[in-house]
Amino acid sequence: MPFTIATWNINSVRLRIGLVEQFLGAHAPDVLCLQETKTLDDAFPRKALEAAGYAHIAIAGQKGYHGVAIASKHPFKTVERDDWCAMGDARHLRVSFEDDLIVDNFYVPAGGDEPDPAINPKFAHKLKFLRELAQWGDRRRRSDTRAIMVGDLNVAPHEHDVWNHKQLLKIVSHTPVETDLLGQVFAAHDWVDAVRHFVPLRQKLYSWWSYRAADWDAADRGRRLDHVWVTPALKDGLVSTSTLREARGWDRPSDHVPVLVTLER
């Protein structure tokens, strides 16, 4: 049975629940992982997702900032939430399914504007979060573990994950210290980039375009900040991927678009 997972930084799930419903109606992933839900759990639009066929919902919210959620057509076996950098932020959820498939959903700190941890505490926090992720990856996992890691990792790791590699080297999300650290996270578990598995590294691909550009589509100054990684046990089952650029042009859009991966589980 093919299984489709989607990840989407929604930038307020309450404001954009209509877009979420539209997306689910059109693409019907088995599992949708959201970031930046920006709402307390009590105010999460649970009923709308249930009505769309997603009866199983895991939420980690906080007031105003951050917040992640996982909505699923299939029941969870376990739901866990880790605290990263001992900040108490709602930036992570892990669920498993009856067949022991694991899904981790992350919202990595954006890191502010100044890429210097000595003067920018937000950037220091981001680097610490990525170092913890690399350590987390060090935990020994069985070679047959079937796990998927998704989320807004707020790092565009490769040259063609940004519109201008040379110019972005000084910009938070594409600085060498960040891309090196994300590389360590990636290597720690022998992850497979399920999107780049299908889209060659030489081809530009973005999942985020700033709200500040006058014409995001024409300027096309995007970055690929949203990722879907799988363990080697799932690699041979990878079927397809899509990054829904058109969603950036929807009415009152998120600045991120959904990224989907289909695989045989």
Added chain:
DNA sequence: ATGGTGGGTACCCCA
């Protein structure tokens, strides 16, 4: 070199 827009919240935080 600068400032641009869009969330949340409560007059300022964050992306």
